[in-house]
Amino acid sequence: MPTHAIPRRFVSFWPLQIGGWTLYTLATAITFGPYSHTGAEVLGIVAELGSCFFASFLLYFLCRYLWSKGVPLFRALSACATVSYALGVVCTIASRLTQMHWADQTLTFDWRFALTEAMSVCLTLEGWCALYFGIKHYQTVEQQKEKLLAIEATARDAQLLALHYQLQPHFFFNTLNAISSLVVSNQPLLATEMISRLAALLRNTLSFPDTHTVTLRDELAVVDEYLTIERIRFGSRLSVSIDVIDEANDAHVPRFLLQPLIENAIRHAIALSPAGGEITISARLAGHRLQIDIANDTFEMESTDAHQSHGVGLANTRARLKQIYGANNATLVLSGGAGRFVVSLQLPLITEPVVNSAVVG
Incomplete structure (x- = not known):
């Protein structure tokens, strides 16, 4: 990959990554805002959001690898779904352990709850993957359009050059014929x-x-x-x-x-x-x-x-x-x-x- 393409990739990734998760955090806050929550529950939600944010970086490298290998979209999303669920379990465990640590009362850890709650996190992370592939597809289409326009412009330039050089010999031959006539007529x-x-x-x-x-x-x-x-x-x-x-x-x-x-x-x-x-x-x-x-x-x-x-x-x-x-x-x-x-x-x-x-x- 050319070195000039690397900064452009990260410039486009970071605003979308930070902006997207910021909007998701605000939406979560608005959803849970009307209900009363203990401090431990709030910290649990924050831990889940934070762990999801960091999990998305792991998915980023996975998605980029799958895209670079040209894996079909359905297979790529299926692979991402499996990894997203595994990461969802980790995020759910992190959230539950945070609540258990800060709660005023004794809380127990239930694996069935963690595995069930992981589905919600999995859908969020899978949505992130779908958005990644959607953006990459859009960028690819735009690049193809730019290449096509460049090819068309090159073809038009070549045709203009051909027309230009076709006119010149036509004129030059006529002029040389006129010179020849002057020579013949002494x-x-x-x-x-x-x-x-x-x-x-x-x-x-x-x-x-x-x-x-x-x-x-x-x-x-x-x-x-x-x-x-x-x-x-x-x-x-x-x-x-x-x-x-x-x-x-x-x-x-x-x-x-x-x-x-x-x-x-x-x-x-x-x-x-x-x-x-x-x-x-x-x-x-x-x-x-x-x-x-x-x-x-x-x-x-x-x-x-x-x-x-x-x-x-x-x-x-x-x-x-x-x-x-x-x-x-x-x-x-x-x-x-x-x-x-x-x-x-x-x-x-x-x-x-x-x-x-x-x-x-």
Whole structure:
């Protein structure tokens, strides 16, 4: 057993042991209070209670041994009942001898009385044993729940890591293809600059800290590095507008959340249009939620289905939102019309990093 578990066990045992026997003593006093008793009888009751208290320590070691060996509950209680009766006889004898010593009149010792009275003490001690096993069972159930929650959290963290690393190669391969195109089209200076920008972006995105979220400000910095690379590809065909209120910058969002959505807009709109187009990124607070909109000019051949079919970006984004925020706490909605296509995100407004994958309400 780990050493740190020993103090915790005794901290939980002593308050229950002392508190339980104190309550039992008070209940006994209330029961016998209305009746008149001689001093010897009172001392006999005190001796019985005291001996029961010390007998419970013997039962404690017995119960702990039976529990550690995994003895079935019925057999364990049966063994405890036998020992409790034996201890009950001892407690009854102690009580009777105390009365005989302090009584004003001569009292005799009767074994039949001791054996019969021991049943009452036995029931008390057996109740103590049942309470011990009940508490141990409750603690075991709670420990199993904690372990299950820890396992589930680990599984969610692993899934988030898998989703995160699945997005990165997707983006990197696209960028490498763009660099290859620049080399083939005999544009070495642009290709060199794009490689330099990609290296800077790699340093940022490949690092994965203990938190699943970053501030929107940091996420936009990554987006800016990505857009710098894309501006090299598209030149004046790509226009970007960012409108984020100051209060939204400190809100936390999942790492690498926006880049796949912006890449989606470039692939299905800007890249298909000879004239290019504009991408607008806006963020504001809506009550206790963060609203992020990514809008782009549409190309006449573009459709909502085209965006939907871009499985890696949107599917993984939805999966990550579900893992971090829960099934219904974050939304991703696509809409189009009037020459614009919009991806709208609504997230719970949090200002602290999400260290593990526990659902944020």
